Amino acid sequence: MRRHSTWELEPVQSAHSRELAPPPALARGALRITPLGGLGEIGRNMTVFEYDGQLLVVDCGVLFPEESQPGIDVILPDFTSIRDRLDDIVAIVLTHGHEDHIGGVPYLLKERADIPVIGSELTLAFIEAKLKEHRITPVTVHVEAGDRHLTGGFDLEFVAVNHSIPDGLAVAIRTGAGMVLNTGDFKMDQFPLDDRITDLRAFARLGEEGVDVFMVDSTNAEVPGFTTSERELAPAIDHVFATAPRRIIVSSFASHVHRIQQVLDAAHANGRKVAFVGRSMVRNMGIARDLGYLKIPRGLVVDVKKLETMPDDKITLVCTGSQGEPMAAISRMANGNHQIKIGEGDTVLLASSLIPGNENAIYGVINKLTDLGAKVVHKGNAKVHVSGHASEGELVYCYNLIKPGNVLPIHGESKHLHANAEIAVRTGVDPERVIIGRDGVTIDLIDGRATISGQVQAGMVYVDGQTVGRATEDTLKERRLLREGGVVTVLALVDPATNVLAEPLEFLTRGFVHDDRTFDGAAAEVTKALERSAQQGVTDLDAIEEVIASAVGRYIQRAYRREPVVIAVVVDA
Incomplete structure (x- = not known):
């Protein structure tokens, strides 16, 4: 294949370049790959494989919240696209025991508790302890590096990989449509503490057999050279x-x-x-x-x-x-x-x-x-941490060793996925066979060629205490406003027959800095808004509360460029 320099890279398949419709029914004999997390973020890793009416889940992790997501404990993958097909899931395969790969398993098993969970000894021990806290007794299948395991229409082979936690596994997934090699998180430390190196001989053997889709860790794709031991x-x-x-x-x-x-x-x-x-x-x-x-x-x-x-x-x-x-x-x-x-x-x-x-x-x-x-x-002032992920040199080595037919970079923010895709192209992979995906994008493997086929729902699912999925982006927006702008409560005595204020407005605040004149202009705005609502026939007290809250909110934003949460309490005069 023709080699590409960094300044003449041809376009790859990108899910970000167009709007995508829901995917069509999967063609007979084809394999569908649907990442539900881990593409565009560091965490929430989960991929669903569909073949011959059956589903295989690889990893099911969580994402930890950022400052802009106050009150959220963890963020889960979105199970919506598989929720009505839970009985079709033949297994959950776990590549290793980090939270961003196993933390979501309890929430999936709460929807169907008897899905077999496949993993290495330490990984299963970690997930079993976690599930015990959720009062779930899982069906587990212990595998080791070198094992082959048939589950449904998926023939799985497990390969030792080195990472920052023991017992990490890559998984080769053979189906009638072709073979996928998912590295999980890995690096190529030649002097690991446990003397368990990434099995490059197995990678080479799988490459000789023919890896149709190489799903490869992207976290350190921007980092030149090799990861420190x-x-x-x-x-x-x-x-x-x-x-x-x-x-x-x-x-x-x-x-x-x-x-x-x-x-x-x-x-x-x-x-x-x-x-x-x-x-x-x-x-x-x-x-x-x-x-x-x-x-x-x-x-x-x-x-x-x-x-x-x-x-x-x-x-x-x-x-x-x-x-x-x-x-x-x-x-x-x-x-x-x-x-x-x-x-x-x-x-x-x-x-x-x-x-x-x-x-x-x-x-x-x-x-x-x-x-x-x-x-x-810390890492910024002393050499007290090294990454658990392969750097550019290691990725180049793997691409040249495996020579995959198609490439799907995984586990990384957008910049990491793009950097990994560029490495693949530079090593000779046809750009049209390199896919930069996003969560929810479906990729179909047909006759050895992987193409983007559509998009399923894959939003953020927030765990907030004991509630799952009830907190929304609107919830977080309101929490951010509470944190940044405080609360203004407007007490209004209104005659609902005329929408006229019976007494002056009373303002109560929490976390909103004001003086005696801050709200002087708000009453006039409320009066105008109530007059308009009366002309429109608005008499419902809830609707009147919304009218007053909106008027006060607009006034504060226009006069002081601040956006507190405004709550109106209307009393029938």
Whole structure:
């Protein structure tokens, strides 16, 4: 195939270049691929494969909310397009145990609890513990790298891949329409902590057989070269433990077993005891220890209460919250509302990467910890984290090794997907066979060629406490207005027969800064709006409340360029 330079790339198939209708019925013998999450975002990974009337789900994760989504716990993929076909789902395949790949499984199993869940030992252990909290006992199928497993019309082969969590798997999906290779999250660390490298021999063998669609991790596609080995972090982490004068508080993902292992090793070498803080951290590290993925020297890990009697320079705390999540342990410590109080001379080690969209929250936590007197060590000022994702050089290597027929970049924001697509084209993949998708786009594989066929619903599904899907974009808009503009409540005594105010308006506010004259012009606007509503025959009190609220809102926006939430309460005069 002709090679392309970066300045003469031909157009690829893009779902963003046109409006898409719902897809037609799937042609006989064709395979349909529908990503419901993970395309255009870092998280919420979920892909549905349809063949011969059956559905296979690969991953079902969550997305963590940004500052613009106040009150939201997590965000789920949209199950609308498969909700009336739950009985057609033959299995859920999980590539690894990170929340952005398994966090949505409980919500899907609540809709049909007996869907088999296929995964590796650690991945299944993590999801089983999570499901126990939801009072769901799953049907699980344990697989290992190298296994083949037939479920319905899908012949699955599992391939070892290296990532920032043990037991990661790529999955090759063989159907009568062709083969898809989904890498999951992966990198090509040649010196991993667990000595389990990405199985490039298997990738090459699958390439020789013929990979019709290569679905490949895009997170680090913009990063040149190769991702740094985990082992190269040891000196920086050791330095923190050797020089910290008081307590060390480490914040990491609760599933980041490799990083926690490095922390445990450094603590043991420097004579420190370790306590895990937070339910998810305690649970996951207990699972990893019991299954042998986490090696803990005898007596190293103790209960957090035991640390109260120990010298500060012998204490290490490992907790969650490296992404600035409001309710996570490190954020609560930073805000001073956790039982563990950060003080002068403490060292806080943030041992995870910055997820795009979380930067402000994380830097806010760093500043608060610094104000409390702590030294904060993070990726920006020390080599204490490496990515779990393949960089450009690794992706080039995989494309040249596999020589796929079609490419669908996955797991990334739009810029990552485009960068990955460019790499594919530069390695010789026909641009017309490279697809930049978005959540909900359907891609059909027919006679070895993958093309965009339509679009299904794939919106954001918000989990807000115990409610799922009830919070909407309008809900969030109102919450943002409450946060940014406050609330103005207008009390009005109105004669509904004439729509005339019987008494002057009364204004009550929360979070809205005003003085005695702020609302002087609002009454005139309300009077005009009520006169118009009377001419239109509006007499319903609810409708009158809407008229008054709209009039006051318009007045405040025009006069003061502010947008509080305005609530009108009308009393029948």
